[in-house]
Amino acid sequence: MDDALTVPSACHGEDMAKETARQRQAVDHPSARRRHLRGGTLVVRCSPTDVQLGTDARWAVRLSDVTENEIAWLRALAAGGRYSAALHRTHRVDELRARQLWQALDAAGYTVPAPPADGSWPLNDEFAHSHLREDGRGDLTLADRRQRCVAIHGLGRLGLATGRILHTAGVGTLLLDDARPVTRLDLAPDAYSPEHLGRPRDQVARHLLGLGAAGRPSGRSARVPAPDVVVVVEAWAHDARRFARLCAEGVPHLAVQVHEASTTIGPFVVPGRTPCLRCLDLARLAADPRWRDVAAHLHALPPGRTGEETTITATAAALAAAQVISALDGGRPRTADTVLETGLPDVVPRVRPTSPHPGCGCGADGATPGLDDAKGDVAVPGPMPLHAAS
Numbered sequence: 026m027d028d029a030l031t032v033p034s035a036c037h038g039e040d041m042a043k044e045t046a047r048q049r050q051a052v053d054h055p056s057a058r059r060r061h062l063r064g065g066t067l068v069v070r071c072s073p074t075d076v077q078l079g080t081d082a083r084w085a086v087r088l089s090d091v092t093e094n095e096i097a098w099l100r101a102l103a104a105g106g107r108y109s110a111a112l113h114r115t116h117r118v119d120e121l122r123a124r125q126l127w128q129a130l131d132a133a134g135y136t137v138p139a140p141p142a143d144g145s146w147p148l149n150d151e152f153a154h155s156h157l158r159e160d161g162r163g164d165l166t167l168a169d170r171r172q173r174c175v176a177i178h179g180l181g182r183l184g185l186a187t188g189r190i191l192h193t194a195g196v197g198t199l200l201l202d203d204a205r206p207v208t209r210l211d212l213a214p215d216a217y218s219p220e221h222l223g224r225p226r227d228q229v230a231r232h233l234l235g236l237g238a239a240g241r242p243s244g245r246s247a248r249v250p251a252p253d254v255v256v257v258v259e260a261w262a263h264d265a266r267r268f269a270r271l272c273a274e275g276v277p278h279l280a281v282q283v284h285e286a287s288t289t290i291g292p293f294v295v296p297g298r299t300p301c302l303r304c305l306d307l308a309r310l311a312a313d314p315r316w317r318d319v320a321a322h323l324h325a326l327p328p329g330r331t332g333e334e335t336t337i338t339a340t341a342a343a344l345a346a347a348q349v350i351s352a353l354d355g356g357r358p359r360t361a362d363t364v365l366e367t368g369l370p371d372v373v374p375r376v377r378p379t380s381p382h383p384g385c386g387c388g389a390d391g392a393t394p395g396l397d398d399a400k401g402d403v404a405v406p407g408p409m410p411l412h413a414a415s
Contacts, residue, residue: 065103065153066078068096098123151164169353170196171195172197174252175198179258184230184258185216185217185226187342187345189233190343194350196350196353199234203230206223207225207229252276254276254349263302268301272296275296279292286334288366290345291379293352334369
C-alpha cells in the first residue's frame with residue numbers, strides 16, 4: 026500500500042483549457058453521470074495530504090495531494106452522494122479537480138453503475154458483495170440468491186442456526202426436514218424455547234424463521250422448487266445411504282458432523298466432480314479397519330448429547346452457511362476439497378484436505394460415477410484421526 030494514485034493538482038492556460046475539454050467529455054458522458062462510488066467505501070486519512078479508500082488489501086487505493094474540502098467531497102460520495110455540480114459546490118471543490126479525482130477513482134475500479142434501491146436484504150451484504158463484482162452490482166448477487174433453494178436435514182441448534190444465517194443472507198427458499206421432537210438439549214435463547222418441547226423440530230424452525238410450509242416467507246409463491254444444495258447435519262456418523270441417493274440424483278450437498286466437543290464441516294460434494302463422503306470412508310477404513318463396525322454402532326444410537334456447544338454452534342453454522350452461499354453465488358466452496366474441523370477449547374477451524382479415492386466409483390477421480398459401489402455401506406465417518414489409548 027505504499028503506492029498512491031497521484032492526481033494532477035493544477036493545469037494552466039491553454040493546457041488547462043485542453044484538459045478541461047477532455048475531462049468534460051469523459052466525465053459528463055451520460056453513462057459516467059449515472060455512476061456512483063462502490064457501496065460502503067471507506068475514506069480514511071493516511072497522511073496530511075493523502076487518503077485511502079477501502080481497507081481490504083485486494084482493492085484498497087490511495088489518493089495523493091487532496092485537500093480537506095476534497096476529503097469531505099469524497100466522503101459524501103462514499104455515503105451515496107451523486108456525482109454532480111451541486112455536490113462539487115456544496116463542498117467547494119473545483120469542477121476540474123472533481124473530474125480529475127473522479128477519473129482516478131474510475132481507473133481504480135471504484136465507480137460503478139448506481140443499483141436500484143431494494144430494502145429486502147441487508148444493505149451491508151449488498152455493500153460487501155459489490156466489492157467482489159467488477160460491475161459493483163452486489164444487488165444482483167443477492168437478487169439471484171433470492172431465487173435459490175437450500176434444504177437442511179437435521180435441525181438441532183446447529184441446523185437451525187445455519188438456516189437462520191441462510192435466511193438472513195437472502196436465500197429465497199429453505200426446505201427444513203427434521204420431524205424429531207424438540208428436547209431439552211435443543212433449548213437456547215437464540216434457538217428453541219421450553220414451550221417448543223415435544224413439537225416437531227421442522228415445524229418450530231419454520232415458525233421461528235417466518236417461513237411457510239413451502240419454505241418461503243409468507244406471501245410468496247407456494248411452489249416448492251428442487252434444492253440447489255442440501256445440508257445434512259448429523260451426529261457422530263453420517264448415513265451413507267442418504268448421501269448415495271444425493272450423489273445418484275446429482276444434488277450438491279454439504280456434510281456437517283457433530284461430535285462430543287467438535288464439529289466438522291465438509292466435504293461439499295458436487296457429484297462426479299469432487300470427493301464424496303464414501304471417498305473419505307474408504308480412506309478412513311484403510312487407516313482403521315475397525316471403523317466400519319464403530320460407525321455402524323454410532324449410527325444406530327438414539328439422539329443424545331452431542332457437541333452443539335454455543336461457540337462451536339455459532340462458528341460451525343457460520344462456516345457451513347458460508348460454504349453454501351459460496352456455491353450459490355457461483356464460487357467454489359473451500360470444502361470442495363477440504364474438511365473444516367472446529368472444536369473446543371479455541372474453536373479455531375483446522376483445515377483437513379480431502380481427495381478422491383480410486384476405489385470409490387463416484388467419478389471424482391475421473392472414473393464413471395455409480396451408485397452400486399455404495400451399497401452395503403452403513404455409515405460414513407468424519408475425518409477425525411484415531412488416537413490409540415496409552
